[in-house]
Amino acid sequence: MTEAEQQHHQVLCEVVWDLYKDVNGFRPRHMDFSSMSIETLHDLIDSLDRELPAVIERDREHLEWLEEQYAQDLAAYEARQQEARELEAAYPYGEFEYLEQVA
Secondary structure (H helix, E strand, O other), X not given: OOHHHHHHHHHHHHHHHHHHHHHHOOOOOOOOHHHOOHHHXXXXXXXXXXXXXHHHHHHHHHHHHHHHXXXXXXXXXXXXXXXXXXHHHHOOOOOOHHHHHHO
């Protein structure tokens, strides 16, 4: 393999390394890149590239779900805070001091 081919091979390995993680969520440490030909690496990149749109869509849907969960949790938190403020206003501090004496 010429020096130019080695550099090309290295660049393709780096692309696969990153693209594989984008698609699968982990690095392809199990792959023996040194034994792969440039053609094999190109085929692998093409295969991963075809999978990427589905992964992007899945991640988008997951992000939407997380945003919905956050909005629901925030609304519930704010409702509890409002309820606590209303209770504090209805029962001023000191009104239940006798409970401290009993405990």
